[in-house]
Structure formats: structure tokens, C-alpha cells
Amino acid sequence: MNINRKQAPEFKAIDHITLLQPEHTKLSNGCNIYCLNSGDAELVRIEWIFNNLRFNPSKPLLNVATNSMLSEGTANMTAAQIADTIDFYGAFLQAEYGYDTSEVTLFSLNKHLSNTLPIIKDILTNSIFPERELETYVRNQQQKLQVSLQKNDIIARRNFNKAIYGDTIYGFAAKADDFKKLNNDDLLAHYKQMYQPSNCTIIIAGKIEKETLDLLKSTFDKSWDNTGQTIDTTQPQIKSATEHFYFTEKPDALQSAIRMGRPLINRTHPDFPAVQVLNTVLGGYFGSRLMANIREDKGYTYGIGSGMSSMKNSGALFIATEVGAEVCKAAVAEIEKEINKLRTELIPEEELALVKNYLLGSLLGSLENVFSHADKFKTLYFAGLSYEYYDRYTEVVKNITPEDLIDLANKYLNFDNFYKVIVGKY
CATH class of the missing domain: 3.30.830.10 (Metalloenzyme, LuxS/M16 peptidase-like)
Structure with a gap:
């Protein structure tokens, strides 16, 4: 078979992802x-x-x-x-x-x-x-x-x-x-x-x-007995602080650590897959807006990213980076600017297509062996979700629009509601 090495392989969209079920x-x-x-x-x-x-x-x-x-x-x-x-x-x-x-x-x-x-x-x-x-x-x-x-x-x-x-x-x-x-x-x-x-x-x-x-x-089985003691796995109710800004001064710091974000929905919420798309645009992969602005354009940091955590009783969206101490305030201003752009400007279709391909490719690429499939099951099981979650996730990623994302940004990304933590100089 002769391969034309001057021609790129045909692009194929990911339609459906099949997971092993236990x-x-x-x-x-x-x-x-x-x-x-x-x-x-x-x-x-x-x-x-x-x-x-x-x-x-x-x-x-x-x-x-x-x-x-x-x-x-x-x-x-x-x-x-x-x-x-x-x-x-x-x-x-x-x-x-x-x-x-x-x-x-x-x-x-x-x-x-x-x-x-x-x-x-x-x-x-x-x-x-x-x-x-x-x-x-x-x-x-x-x-x-x-x-x-x-x-x-x-x-x-x-x-x-x-x-x-x-x-x-x-x-x-x-x-x-x-x-x-x-x-x-x-x-x-x-x-x-x-x-x-x-x-x-x-x-x-x-x-x-x-x-x-x-x-x-x-x-x-039979030789492993319960002790009869009550197993209390409930957890105290979460009460977030009223103060939203925390600064720990380090006068000799060459770099300042910035961490900001807010309590958020966890994986059980219907909006979770769509907000994952929004987070990826913001700071969830190497080509994200935070990386393009604060690392590539401004040179304030070696790396910056945003992420979403999902626990049994809570979740959060967070942005984390370390920047030169002298540009800390400027970096915070640029982060705010990128968040506000997501709330006011539609994401271009070309950028959104790239993010969609990245997310679906990452999911497919993460299923490299049976242990990876077990990890996916474990995520669902302890969240109380069925395999329908990944079908819905795939559909949301494939079909989400710039209009959907600007609505989500206004719902979840109000910078005034973010908790801002800085350690170093500001």
C-alpha cells in the first residue's frame, strides 16, 4: 500500500464512545x-x-x-x-x-x-x-x-x-x-x-x-464480618466564608501565587458537562485563553490553568498560577478581563470546534486499557450516576453553541463572586 505522505490523514469526528460495563x-x-x-x-x-x-x-x-x-x-x-x-x-x-x-x-x-x-x-x-x-x-x-x-x-x-x-x-x-x-x-x-x-x-x-x-x-465473604458499629458517612454542611479576598504577604517573594474561583456544581448537576466546555475555553488546556494571554502574550508566568473539582457534597471552579511578584496585580486584571469577555462576547466557532475535538479526543484517549474503564465506572458509581452520563456528556460537547456558553458564563462566572487568594506580593 502506497501512502501519500504529503496528504494529511482524513479527519473523522468522534461520534460515540463505548465503555466497558462491569x-x-x-x-x-x-x-x-x-x-x-x-x-x-x-x-x-x-x-x-x-x-x-x-x-x-x-x-x-x-x-x-x-x-x-x-x-x-x-x-x-x-x-x-x-x-x-x-x-x-x-x-x-x-x-x-x-x-x-x-x-x-x-x-x-x-x-x-x-x-x-x-x-x-x-x-x-x-x-x-x-x-x-x-x-x-x-x-x-x-x-x-x-x-x-x-x-x-x-x-x-x-x-x-x-x-x-x-x-x-x-x-x-x-x-x-x-x-x-x-x-x-x-x-x-x-x-x-x-x-x-x-x-x-x-x-x-x-x-x-x-x-x-x-x-x-x-x-x-463469610470470614469477613461486620463489627455491628454504626457507620456514619454523612458530612457537615458547607458554609463558605463571607470574605472574598485573602492576601498573605511575603516581602522577599520573587513570585506570587494566585488562586481564585468559586464553589460550583458537581458532576450530578445537569449543567456540569457544559460548564466543562466553558472551563476548557477559559483555562482547561494548553491552547486556552488564560494561557494565550498571560503566558504567551504577556509572559507573566510559565503556566496558568483553570479546573473543576467534583466531590460528593460539593464542587468548585478554580484558577491557579504563579507569576512574577511585580506583575501580580496586572495578572489578576488580565484574568478578570478574560472572564468578562466570556460573559460579553460569543466564542468564535473555530475556537469552539477546537475545544470540542480536544475534549472528545481526551475522553477517548483516556480509555487506553481496562483499568481506565474501571476508573470511569468508579467516577460514576460514587457520584450515583449511570453510564448515561457519558452519553449525555458526549452529546453536550458535540452540540453546545456559543450562545449556550455565553449564557453559562453569565450564570457561573461573575468575577465579583470569586474568592481571590494571593500569597507573595500584590
Whole structure:
């Protein structure tokens, strides 16, 4: 076949995106299992996902500390033994904490699951949070915090979250003394309440044979019991601050960190996909208006972007950058100008077409393997959404008009309602 290399490949619009959908099983102890079976490699990724308990301002680090220390020792194995055994079987184990959920993830070859699954079972039923490891955890986290608080962008993010989310898990910013409040008794009590099968969703993705699923079920069904303790996963009501401007002066700063935005809808709101398009135009990709103006034209920064966060109980739109301290005020003025243009001028069709292709291409490109499909399912599942969401998302992106976007900009992008946080010079 002869290829004409002087002719560009034919452009084809993305019409429909097909997602793998899982099979569901519910164990007798209340644990839900979702299986996404695909791929040739004899490998699976298994995630044990737990809803976080209600945020307690008097003991604010219990969710994150408990999850982080799950593999630091059980009644049967030390932290070193756990790590060595996982390594011996060529597996990978990690614990990840999120605002709404905490999870334990295992990557393992199918043939070694009979050796690796019992370790996870031990972690989820017999962790003891040894005093020595707890002291090390506290010391390490305090040191990391001390380093982080030297960075203007970290301070700006903490101040921004506190302003828009208030005294909730989303707005909490740890202090060194918070780590000193951690103790073994509280961690154990939190662990026994939260890490119960009725509060667990297992998502397994990869090459799943009958033997694999049977082994998973037998390991985590009848021998994993609920403790009977009430699982409170409700969260305090969010109350945003009344003050909208926060400035932390750093007289010697060469750069100023800027973070601004506002509380917003989350993924469950009908407007969410359309606002994602609007956000992308503003600052959601390299060719965005904020990048074109503040980086490419003005040279105030190496990078600037906007984003949307969607949590279970809230959401936000935010703009973040670091600029030369002497041009901070000018950069803020340019950000305001770009936002106001979206509210007063129709987006050109050519620019909008580029953004549409970028968004649909990004969604398609993100589905590179079965684990990516599992991640998409996880996003839907914990938001309480069905697969219809991605069909609707695709349709919205394809069909949205400049008129729709100017209406959305006036609905959601009033700069006077933005929270503005600056750390450095202004």
C-alpha cells in the first residue's frame, strides 16, 4: 500500500464512545463487587474502597492517618513482612486517601492471588497501628508539612479551600499540632467502624477468570464480618466564608501565587458537562485563553490553568498560577478581563470546534486499557450516576453553541463572586 505522505490523514469526528460495563456481585456480608473483565495479560487490579467517616474537627486527621497506616503492621505481620511478601510475589500495594473515600489497591498476577489476597484480608481485619510506626508517621508528616508551608502555591491552595469549604473535610488544612492528637486508641476505633464489608466496594479489573473471582469471594465473604458499629458517612454542611479576598504577604517573594474561583456544581448537576466546555475555553488546556494571554502574550508566568473539582457534597471552579511578584496585580486584571469577555462576547466557532475535538479526543484517549474503564465506572458509581452520563456528556460537547456558553458564563462566572487568594506580593 502506497501512502501519500504529503496528504494529511482524513479527519473523522468522534461520534460515540463505548465503555466497558462491569458485572455486579453482592456478598452475604454486604460488600459489593464489580468486575471489568478484559485484556490478555494475567494481571488484575483490585481496589477495596471505603466511604470516609464523618469529619470530626476535634480529631481531623483520623480518616487520612488510618488509611495511610493500614499496612504498617497487623496482629500477624510487621510492616516489613507485609512489604517483603508483596515484593516477593511481584505485586504492588498502595493505600490512597481521598476527600470522600479511602482505598487499598493491589496489582497482582492471577497466579499469585492465593498468596497476596490473604495479606489484604489481614490488613483490613487485623491492623494494629503500632506505636513506633505511628510515631514515625507523625514525625514524617510534620516534616513534610513544614517543607510544604514554604511554598506559596501550597499556602494559596490551603487558604482557598478553607474559604470556600469552611470547617469541612474539603476545607481542612492540617497544622503540625493536629498530628500530635493522633493516638493508637482513636485509630483502632476509627478502623473498626469504617473498614467493614458493608462499607466496602471492591472493583476488580483485568483478566478475570472464574477461579480468580471465586478466590476473591471466598476470601472476603463469610470470614469477613461486620463489627455491628454504626457507620456514619454523612458530612457537615458547607458554609463558605463571607470574605472574598485573602492576601498573605511575603516581602522577599520573587513570585506570587494566585488562586481564585468559586464553589460550583458537581458532576450530578445537569449543567456540569457544559460548564466543562466553558472551563476548557477559559483555562482547561494548553491552547486556552488564560494561557494565550498571560503566558504567551504577556509572559507573566510559565503556566496558568483553570479546573473543576467534583466531590460528593460539593464542587468548585478554580484558577491557579504563579507569576512574577511585580506583575501580580496586572495578572489578576488580565484574568478578570478574560472572564468578562466570556460573559460579553460569543466564542468564535473555530475556537469552539477546537475545544470540542480536544475534549472528545481526551475522553477517548483516556480509555487506553481496562483499568481506565474501571476508573470511569468508579467516577460514576460514587457520584450515583449511570453510564448515561457519558452519553449525555458526549452529546453536550458535540452540540453546545456559543450562545449556550455565553449564557453559562453569565450564570457561573461573575468575577465579583470569586474568592481571590494571593500569597507573595500584590
